[in-house]
Amino acid sequence: MPKVSDRGKGAPVRRRSSVLILVAVVLLTAAVGTVSHATGSATGDHDPAAPAQRGHWVNTWTAMPQLTEPHNMPPPPFTGEDVVLADATLRQTVRVSVGGERVRLRFSNAFGGAVLPITAVSVALPEGGRAGVAGIRPGTARPVTFAGRAAVDVPVGAQMVSDPLAFRLAPRTNLTVTVYLADGQASTALTSHPGSRTTSHLLAGNHVADPALPGATPTDHWYLLSGVEVLSGRGTAGLVMLGDSLTDGRGSTTNGNNRWPDQLLDRLHADRRTAGVAVLNQAAGGNRVLADGLGPNALARLDRDVLACSGVRWLLVFHGVNDLGVAPATEAAQKAMAEDLIAGYEQIIDRANAQGITVYGATLLPFGGNEGYDDPAGHRAAARRTVNDWIRASGRFDAVVDFDRASRDPADPERLNPAYDDGDHLHLNPTGYRALADAVPARLFR
CATH class of the missing domain: 2.60.120 (Jelly Rolls)
Incomplete structure (x- = not known):
């Protein structure tokens, strides 16, 4: 009759053999899956039983x-x-x-x-x-x-x-x-x-x-x-630009891809530390933060255009000049609009932060001399300064990008730098858009 100790010595050998066989099967399965992914069809055929993709x-x-x-x-x-x-x-x-x-x-x-x-x-x-x-x-x-x-x-x-x-x-x-x-x-x-x-x-x-x-x-x-999405490595993440025609690129070159988000993308990708940033332009000319203009207002479209995008980590809000520009040019109306814009920014910050998105704020550009937005009494300019002061000093944004400082005329802070002005004293040319791109600190995306 065999001893208990003999059975005890034999059991671990059999368990080790089973474990080794199991490990071999797992490794072989993983290898087959890797080969299938590497040689995947480019025909667009959909395989609902395909294993989850890496990235x-x-x-x-x-x-x-x-x-x-x-x-x-x-x-x-x-x-x-x-x-x-x-x-x-x-x-x-x-x-x-x-x-x-x-x-x-x-x-x-x-x-x-x-x-x-x-x-x-x-x-x-x-x-x-x-x-x-x-x-x-x-x-x-x-x-x-x-x-x-x-x-x-x-x-x-x-x-x-x-x-x-x-x-x-x-x-x-x-x-x-x-x-x-x-x-x-x-x-x-x-x-x-x-x-x-x-x-x-x-x-x-x-x-x-x-x-x-x-x-x-x-x-x-x-x-x-x-939208276009890619399956990418874990080192990639999206930066959404929420804005109006200044971000949509009015004044840039058709087929030139020289809007300021395009030029920022080139700059970020020149550094391996920020080469994984996807720059996503969710702006439209005539768009507003608080009321519908060309397209739904920013508060209404935030879920669709920011929160529902894949892989978003950062949001940069450069928005509000059209809200000031279409409001009546009275002191009371512009004061109320500045307060409402600030409240709107806080809504955007809270909703994006709740989804784990870091939110940066950009100051509004000057529009002195623009036929539609400039007013002789300067009430819109005063409202712009109020909004910009809050963006800079409130601490509500995770960081501030000072586009106002980067684009204004040193001799007249209420006007655009003439070298950057597209001609209507509201929009920028490609050189001006380069100045905005250069004003965004790359460290924010490392």
Whole structure:
């Protein structure tokens, strides 16, 4: 009869063997999963059973959705009496910030008057890597799918996110997105971002994968597309810019990508310590903090345009000059507007902080000499100083970026530096936007 001690000696050997076999199986499974990820298909096929991907999703490009004004609708013949973009191919380029091995797109029907029926979508690299071109680099086009299907219907007021697509995207490069709508959208209420400062192209028929679009109609607006995301490493995070036309880039160069957020992106990515920052522009000309202007007010769109973006860590608020500019130029009205703006900022700070987002505030630029905003009695200028004093001294923002100091005329602080003025004494030229980009401390994003 065997001794108890003998059985005790044999049991650990069998347990060790079982553990070794289990470890080997786990390692082999992990290796197979790694190979599958590295050689993933670039066809856009969706596999709901695929293992979770390494890294995290972060927006690499955004554009604030808004209702298209009549003069910004797609040019003829792509806008009819009751339908837009019927049997139309729309090709657009966007400049991404951070790169990744997998991408997905966001299409918005936030302001559409009917279901948005997208028939087919592709992504590609633009010809010559340039912004605003109609051609794509041959061999780079890949179909985009939605739950494994080529077509998708975007409900009224909703957005749809595409399936992840294996598509290598380098940082700070241009991406082409081509969309075909067979039936068009049965409404002239269309979602877009008119202030694209980038040329898009429209052509009748399905040309989603065509390398060139001969005879296409150019238009300097973005339609339907509201975001591009990449699967990226844990060292990446998003910085959202909440603002108006000064951030949207009025006065910058069409297809030049020289708005101040673009120039800040270049500066941050020149330093490896901040090379993982995704700069996301959520601004629109004519937008306001407290009341609807061109697009919903900032308080109304904060959830959609900031909190719902993927991978956001920081928010920079540079917003409010239009609130001052449209309020009556009386002392009482401007005093009340300054107080309301400050209260609005506090709402933004509290709501973003609650989601773990660090919030920075930027001072408002001078507008002396502007025909619409400057007033002889100086009440709007006084309100601007009140707001800026609060931004600088209240301590409510996690840090302050002093755009006022960076852009004003040293000889007349109520006016823009003439070297930066686009000519209307409100907006900046590319040199002025460089001054804003340079005024943002890079240490805030390390």
